[in-house]
Amino acid sequence: MAEFPFEISPMFEGERVRKEGMFVELGGPKSLGLELVRAADMDAIEDDKVTIIGPDLKDMEEGKTYPWAMIFNIGGELVEQDLESVVERRVHDFINYCQGIMHLNQRYDVWMRVSKDTAAKMDSFEPFGKAVMMLFKTELPFIEKMQVTFYTEKAEVEKQLETAKEIFKARDLRTKDLHDEDVDVFYGCTLCQSFAPTNVCVVSPDRVSLCGAINWFDGRAAAKVDPEGPQFEIAKGDLLDASTGEYSGINVVAKKLSSNDIQKIKLHSFFDCPHTSCGCFEVVGFYIPEVEGIGWVNREYQGMAPNGIGFSTMAGQTGGGKQIVGFLGIGVNYFYSPKFIQADGGWDRVVWLPSMLKEKIAETIPADLIDKIPTEKEATDIQSLKAFLEEKKHPVVARWAAAEEEEEEEEEEEEEEEVATAAAPMMMPAAGYQMPSMASMPMMPMMSAGKAGGIKITFKKAKISIERMVISEKKE
Amino acid sequence: MSKLSTGSFSIEDLESVQITINNIVGAAKAVAETKAVAETTGPMGPTPFPSIATLRDWNFTLFDRYEPVYTPMCDQCCYCTFGPCNLEGNKRGACGIDMKGQTAREFFLRCITGCACHSAHGRHILNHLVDLFGEDMPINMGASNVIAPNIQLVTGQQPKTLGDLKPIMEYVEEELGQLLATIHAGQEAAAIDYDNKAMFAGMLDHVGMEVSDIAQVTSLGFPKSDPEAPLVETGIGTLDASKPIIIAIGHNVAGVTYIMDYMEEHDLTDKMEIGGLCCTAFDMTRYKREDRKAPYAKIVGTISKELKVVRSGIPDVIVLDEQCVRADLVVEGQKLKIPVIASNEKIMYGLPDRTNDNVDEIVADLVSGKIPGCVMLDYDKLGELVPKVAMAMAPIRDAEGLTAIPTDEEMKVLVSKCVECGECALACPEELEIPEAIAIAKGGDYSALEELHDLCIGCRRCEQVCNKEIPVLNLIEKASLKAISEEKGLVRAGRGQVSDAEIRAEGLNLVMGTTPGVIAIIGCSNYPAGTKDVYNIAEEFLNRNYIVAVSGCSAMDIGMFKDADGKTLYERFPGRFERGNLLNTGSCVSNAHISGTAHKVAAIFAGRTLSGNLAEIADYTLNRVGAVGLAWGAYSQKAAAIGTGCNIFGIPAVLGPHSGKYRRALIAKTYDESKWKLYDSRNGSEMAIPPSPEFLITTAETWQEATVMMAKNCIRVSDNSMGRSIKLTHWLELSEKYLGILPDDWWKFVRNEADLPLAKREMLLKMLEAERGWEIDWKKKKIMSGPKIKFDVSAQPTNLKRLCKEA
DSSP: OOOOSSOBOGGGTTOOOOGGGEEEEEESTTSOEEEEEEEOOGGGOOTTOEEEESOOGGGSOTTOEEOEEEEEEEEOTTOOGGGHHHHHHHHHHHHHHBTTEEEEOOTTBOEEEEEHHHHHHOSSSHHHHHHHHHHHHHHOTTOOEEEEEEEOSHHHHHHHHHHHHHHHHHHHHHHHHOOGGGOSEEEEEOGGGGTSTTOOEEEBTTBOOTTSSOOHHHHHHHHHHOTTSSEEEEEOOOEEETTTTEEHHHHHHHHHHTTTSOOOOBTTOSSSSOOOBOSOOSEEEEEEGGGTEEEEEETTOOSBOTTSOBHHHHHHHHOSSBOOTTEEEEOGGGGGOTTTTGGGTGGGGEEEOOHHHHHHTGGGSOTTTTTTSOOTTTOSSHHHHHHHHHHHTOTTHHHHHHHHHHHHHHHHTHHHHHHHHHHHHHHGGGGTOOOOOOTTSOSOTTTOOOTTTOOEEEEESOEEEESOEEEOOOOO | OTTOOOOOOEEEEEESOEEEEOOEEESOOHHHHHHHHHHSOSOOOSOSSOOTTTTHHHHHHHHHHEEEEEOOSOSEEOSSTTOOEEOTTTOOOTTSOOHHHHHHHHHHHHHHHHHHHHHHHHHHHHHHHHHHHOTTOBOOOSSOSOOOHHHHHHHOOOOOBGGGHHHHHHHHHHHHHHHHHTTSTTSOOOHHHHHHHHHHHHHHHHHHHHHHHHHHHHHTTOOOSOTTOOEEEESGGGSOTTSOEEEEESSOOHHHHHHHHHHHHTTOTTTSEEEEESHHHHHHHHTTOTTOOOOSSEEEEOGGGHHHHHHHTOOSEEEEOSSSOOTTHHHHHHHTTOOEEEOBTTBOTTOOBOTTSOHHHHHHHHHTTSSSEEEOOOHHHHHHHHHHHHHHHHHHHHHHTOOSSOOHHHHHHHHHHOOOOOHHHHHOTTOOOHHHHHHHHHTTOOHHHHHHHHHOOOOOHHHHHOTTOOOHHHHHHHHTHHHHHTOOEEEEOOOOSOOHHHHHHHHHHHHHTOSOOEEEEOSOSOOSSOTHHHHHHHHHHHHTTOEEEEEHHHHHHHTTOOOTTSOOHHHHSOOSSSTTOEEEEESGGGHHHHHHHHHHIIIIISOOOOTTOHHHHHHHHHHHOOEEEEETTOOSHHHHHHHHHHHHTTOOEEEOGGGGGGOEEEEEOTTOGGGSEEEETTTTEEEEOOOOSOEEEEEOSSHHHHHHHHHHTTOOTTOOHHHHHHHHHHHHHHIIIIISSOOTTGGGGOSSGGGSOGGGHHHHHHHHHHHHOOEEETTTTEEEEOOSSOOOTTOOEESOGGGSOOO
């Protein structure tokens, strides 16, 4: 291994170079700073080459700020344009591994500082460039060749910036325009299986991973780095149902990876065979039967949702790698998907969001709905939620009329219904599902039964522990 | 359903059903029925309310790999009148017990003593708070669903109110009685069964601690899962000696809250000082601070500071409760006219009980010196008595200039008396070079004495052996007056539990391995080389993005040191359960929240059944949660119980060198490959695992060695490549940094090239090729053959055959 004049370790990640300890500042709010990774032909790259256009470190004046652009070229058999952004995102990590070099932000907001200590150990940016490229090639072996150019002259940096902005724009457009139907493969991730054994995470262009950390491009890059690793290709197979997002390839993988616990996963469905929920999802969706709608609550929201339950309680019922009908864990970016729970009405079904989440994703909420979706400021319980939705004429209101009719019919069979509900918590676990125990759900099925002659309960391999049993005589 | 209040039901087809009914009470209200059953929501594991034998299988599974290693402190057993029996050289005593059995019994005795302390504290404060707020007061630990992870794990109960904690306490007390009985001669023979009981006692300890802290966090307005709990001034230098000063010592804040209420009601908070030593101090600064207002109460320090603070003459009154209170405070206080008020039945010090007397009469008796102190168990009176005594004593004591610290002239005389016989150095538990320091002081240079100040644990053993009756401690303190006046730090008030939401958010990093581990620094102040060790360790791990969780006395000492910018670690690192964060859970009983965090990861993040499911959750933690505890200055029986409790929960613990005196370690043979196998629960097949953690409880000699050990033992079989690579990076770097060598067994943890530290990958690949004969494809930089352990991210490692799907 080549020796570098400074230490390289993840322990320097959080290192700050303060003004007093700084030799020079590169880019940042007072100047221009850019970083860009470009795929290039193998022949066009001279491996490990560092080119410096403008003053090098030794020619810089202590305490000054210089404009800064760094353009990395990567080449290799597996390198393709779609991987550029994924590779680029690692620039931040690898630069920060270098002792005495601080890196903040990305793209055209890059802000770096070189400490006096580190500047004293080298007179050129060359070893720094080589160190970063060494890290890239070690961590991402599909990069076979790599070179970098550092620009420190204002005119040159401006020129690079102009070109780069066009590239970023095109890249964003590509990400936005890429949909499930445009690709042949999706990506699977089993990282969470170490915690949630039956969790099968499927990442498609229209569905980011539940944790929010892996989109389709990330999956693609990771699968290339290590095809046997935790992220891998899923041949999507035949499209079985466009609306729910059911693919034969996903079902095959789901069965295999869950050891047969999960038979089907429909990517864009909330109720029918929804995606499994691991434990690290950013947002959980919950069905509110009283309004036939779906509310969403994010991890950071500390309060209660209108159903009287907070994030942690709902997440507790959702997680563990199971398919829980009525609850769904997602990554925040799934709200931006054009296929967002499209099988169940998409945004028309969204009836509640915490205000902090609503603000964060406001741009993706359809304009005609944004004022119709209440937050904790407008609706804190079912009653106020109902009233708000009714007043604003939320699309779900149309579903209510039909539902009310059904309810009336049900009431006539009330007693029978109760017995069935009572038995449900006992039966559900056997079917491999976790039955959410909602606050409103009857808690003690065994103690009292309907007047219609009692209920029958079957215990098998049960262990019942009763700490304190209170028996009272009937007073009447 | 609520409409159905009557009816009948029949049960048919019972198969292997065990119904345990603990307590049946007739003729109460029907609503209570609903409550009793509602408590047991969710699925139940196989071991709710375990007794000694219930978890023996699990403990034996652990002992199979982590073998008990005994280090007897003495060769004799003096337990009964048959003895004393010499057990040296495999001899058995008169009752038939052997050395291993006796040593295991001694260790076990420490564990139940510690457990009894926390539980008795819990019982006292629970009864007190139920009296004040009623049984129906709902438990409030912040925005979490799992509010009592230890209680739920062990008993299967999910308490909702203060009253629900009572049966939990009863359970702990019942089991403690059963355990204590086995200390008796002729009650147990095998060492390993004492070890099983020790583990069981450790487990009960965490339940007892959890009850204590849940009760007080709920009712006393403590911060509730608050990462931004306020910062508290800490250190003797923060006390304003010009004001009357109350010093509270111990662990149970119940009585002190009345003193604080009185101070607030009478507008005295800025007219007098209240500071605490040991964990009462922490709980004083949590009292009514859920609003994040900076506390006026101060944390003075640990048990090592008790005698030093008294000798300084600063306190105008001392109020005691229970645990970690020096036994000589009345004697020491009397010399300097510092009245001592005992507020808890557990420590009454031979003082007159004045509970039923008029407060002003007691004040008069204390001020006149008629009594050196008193017992006061009525907290309303205590609240009034203590501030009044402080205000009455302060002018008197100031006028007399009462302090044990010698004047410059006296100092010269005392120093010159020393004949450098060396008795003090022999008696010193820290083996401090006292005679040398005094010899230097004879020439007028007190710097060597000053250096002893931070190393000295304030035990006074030196003074008692001094042939010339030199008050050695006073000399050290005299030499350190400037340093002491500058002892000002900051510590974050105890935040309570880690919230469910934090577990969920951090779970991702635990899975990805971008958080290399959780380091829990807990326990007391019997450090081998001064208080700075714990600061150094915490800073090193925080810089490396570990989660550092702290509690109790270590949490105080960590806050006493500052960086170049004058900032403490609590100011530099935020207090969430997140990588690169420093979270203080609170006092000694808040340790339950650290172990509870591990249970929560398994229960919340992995969706495992928590209730009554200890073996499965502990197995999960042992195999997947890279957490290591450190009790660097462990001195107490409580520390033994806390650490042993962590062990049964699958969390390894490192102790300081003094902890060899606990007499028992649990250490695995890393060379014995047969011990490093688990089942893959997907199909029951055997899988080889790397040798980590390599111990459950052991000691390290230096803080540098401990640091390297902890980094290594954060490695877990389930690490993915990114996680393993990060963990190896830190371990190797720390080993090179502090021990000057690359460890000789790092290769055992390498499954493929992606596991290797990024910056050293090429060098290590070369070493693997040259030294271990592994085959490397240099073009792809890939390991082709060599590793014995295969990496499968979806593998489900477990020690428990019963969790395996049938092959």
